Amino acid sequence: MRRIVWILVIVGSLVAVGLRVLGASPNISFPAAVTLRNPSALFQAAGTKSLRSVRFMTPPVMDGSLNEWPSGEGVVLSRDTAYAFSGRVDSTADCSAVIRSGWTQTNLYFAIQVSDDVIVTDSSDVWRDDGVELGLDGARDLQPWGTDDHQYTIVADGRVTDRSVTTQDITAAVSARPGGYDIEVAIPMAKLAPGTVISGTVLGFTWAIHDDDDGGNWDAYLIWDGTNTSSMPDEFGSLALTERPEDRIAALEAKVTELEAKVQELLVILAEFEQVTPP
Numbered sequence: 001m002r003r004i005v006w007i008l009v010i011v012g013s014l015v016a017v018g019l020r021v022l023g024a025s026p027n028i029s030f031p032a033a034v035t036l037r038n039p040s041a042l043f044q045a046a047g048t049k050s051l052r053s054v055r056f057m058t059p060p061v062m063d064g065s066l067n068e069w070p071s072g073e074g075v076v077l078s079r080d081t082a083y084a085f086s087g088r089v090d091s092t093a094d095c096s097a098v099i100r101s102g103w104t105q106t107n108l109y110f111a112i113q114v115s116d117d118v119i120v121t122d123s124s125d126v127w128r129d130d131g132v133e134l135g136l137d138g139a140r141d142l143q144p145w146g147t148d149d150h151q152y153t154i155v156a157d158g159r160v161t162d163r164s165v166t167t168q169d170i171t172a173a174v175s176a177r178p179g180g181y182d183i184e185v186a187i188p189m190a191k192l193a194p195g196t197v198i199s200g201t202v203l204g205f206t207w208a209i210h211d212d213d214d215g216g217n218w219d220a221y222l223i224w225d226g227t228n229t230s231s232m233p234d235e236f237g238s239l240a241l242t243e244r245p246e247d248r249i250a251a252l253e254a255k256v257t258e259l260e261a262k263v264q265e266l267l268v269i270l271a272e273f274e275q276v277t278p279p
């Protein structure tokens, strides 16, 4: 028994010395800017989340109204679902969002419904205000600095940046509503993938929300997958371009109708030729 007590005393002393050497304190506190793994996601690996993007037959209108969007698959970002989480979030009404995605040959689209109790856009730095970040690794090569890589920020007041630099490469519309704001974004496919994209293409993707309720710096920052939206695409989740069978059939039917119209035109021209009597 006495031996066990001595061992406990020695181990306790060593831990105390170790903490002093490391400059640590038992009440460790982190500065607000450090992004931590969300405690509720501790057993979840980065890069495992996915969102399906549905092919659009008719592209949505970028006006901030999401009425024309199919109710389809959306994913929620909240303090419970975020991979990384900093600052304070009191409730889903304080800071959360739902994102949906669609695509055509020319554009990748997102519709984001943000719940936020107080909308603030008082800072010149876009990341200090209410807004959403979209992290994209178009080639999904896990390399962050290629022409396929972007960190688009859309602020609640409509400002748009790519890696904090103002850009007009993408089209975004924001509309405020009671309890939050809606965002619609169109990103040219040419900014993400060379050539023609097809159903089955998978892009590296994550997204984040900043919440500022009292001016100055942000109060909360939630990241869907990974620990940042710009430089670590190896931690991003994925965005899969999909096509519903009924849309594929509708596209084929539209093509057949188009061809039928062309055949009719040709028949009219042929009939005119037949009526021409040779000199």
Ligand SMILES: [Ca+2]
Pocket: 060, 061, 062, 063, 064, 065, 066, 067, 068, 184
């Ligand atoms: Ca719209």
Ligand SMILES: [Ca+2]
Pocket: 093, 094, 095, 116, 117, 118, 211, 212, 213
């Ligand atoms: Ca808020």
Ligand SMILES: [Ca+2]
Pocket: 137, 138, 139, 140, 141, 142, 143, 144, 145, 146, 148, 149, 233
């Ligand atoms: Ca890349």
Ligand SMILES: [Ca+2]
Pocket: 116, 117, 118, 119, 120, 130, 211, 212, 213
């Ligand atoms: Ca806010």
